[in-house]
Amino acid sequence: MRTHTETEILDAVIVGGGAAGLSAALVLGRARRSVAVIDSGKPRNTPAAHMHGFLSRDGMAPGELLAVGRSELQTYGVEFKRDDVVDISWRGIEPGFVVELSGGTTLETRTVLVATGLRDSLPKIPGIQELWGQSVLHCPYCHAYEISDQPIGVLGGDAREMSLHQAFLLRQWSSDVTFFPDKISLTPDERARLAARGVTVADGSVSGLVCEKSKLKAVELDNGQLVARSALFVAPRFVPNDAHLTRLGCKASPMGFVAVDHSGATSVPGIWGAGNVVDPRAQVINAAAAGSTAAIAINGYLVEQDVESALRSTDPEGGFSAAMEQGVCEMNGGSALHGI
Structure with missing residues (x-):
């Protein structure tokens, strides 16, 4: 050289x-x-x-x-x-x-x-940074095919429109998609559209992620509820x-x-x-x-x-x-x- x-x-x-x-x-x-x-x-x-x-x-x-x-x-x-x-x-x-x-x-x-x-500026939720790029993801076109037909989560965040877009989009790869609004307040129309697309809504703030051997196992809500997921999509800033x-x-x-x-x-x-x-x-x-x-x-x-x-x-x-x-x-x- x-x-x-x-x-x-x-x-x-x-x-x-x-x-x-x-x-x-x-x-x-x-x-x-x-x-x-x-x-x-x-x-x-x-x-x-x-x-x-x-x-x-x-x-x-x-x-x-x-x-x-x-x-x-x-x-x-x-x-x-x-x-x-x-x-x-x-x-x-x-x-x-x-x-x-x-x-x-x-x-x-x-x-x-x-x-x-x-x-990427990520939400300050325990587990997101640690699993970023592995089972906490951003781009469906880059990663969704590899997790086809698995339970997928989408986290609502500062990029509101992108978060909702991810939820609608990811139904192409899985019939089991859950949207976690977290700090987003959904309108009745948004809830109706998500339901029509077959996306489940899990209300409540997200307190953290449960992982095992560096893989996502569940999303934990502030009420203690665990929602089993294999991957979580996040729209970073x-x-x-x-x-x-x-x-x-x-x-x-x-x-x-x-x-x-x-x-x-x-x-x-x-x-x-x-x-x-x-x-x-x-x-x-x-x-x-x-x-x-x-x-x-x-x-x-x-x-x-x-x-x-x-x-x-x-x-x-x-x-x-x-x-x-x-x-x-x-x-x-x-x-x-x-x-x-």
Whole structure:
């Protein structure tokens, strides 16, 4: 694997080595760009034994996918660093950025892709954190098939609409679904709809989970009642790991995540975002696709910079013409000027 010199200005630094970051690095490496991937080694899906819905990789362990991806990057000279990024700042009058790592290394780069994902804020109910990713789950499309026809529970929470949606959805996989409203007050119409769908409602606050050998056995209510369940679905609150993006001044969308266009470009020139850090709905396959899309846009942006640099070398007083500005905008899907 290539090791970049401290004085080299990289074409791209990718912060986050998950599916989005590695996919972007692969595309940029194949485009013969100088790329470094910085990853803390703390992927969101670590608790999950397998991932699903990824064509040709269905059932693969998440860690195995990342290991294969990192191996593939070596072919194209992409550098991979196991470290934390502590700061990203402007290079000053020169275009590009300075990326500071906790290990003391400083990288200079023309562009940055942030693919740091999100974290799940879970209800503070005993047992949920301990069983998260095993028998306490979030995504039916990722996990429900493996527990088909077993007794399933759904916990009501802060994400009210998502919690109810999970209850309706999970009846496709099991005829034994119980909804635990917990702190949600159901309307008569909601109760009628759940009953029509064949979902049982267990009223009362949830006091904890009963587990045996790291597997869920029952949901305990505050009145002492135990409702036997093999799995419990929870809609967590999604918290994006977007501190680097927000410190750089990237604008946010109405839903609270950093706003990006269809290529992943943020409102700050030279900064892209991909995966769960900007899209809470992205599964692994979507994140990988977003990384690839962002990489193509980044390379287009770099090509325009290269052309401009070549023009300046022959005409020092020259600069972007209106036509070139329009060309950059079109290359980056209408947001090269980052007017999001």
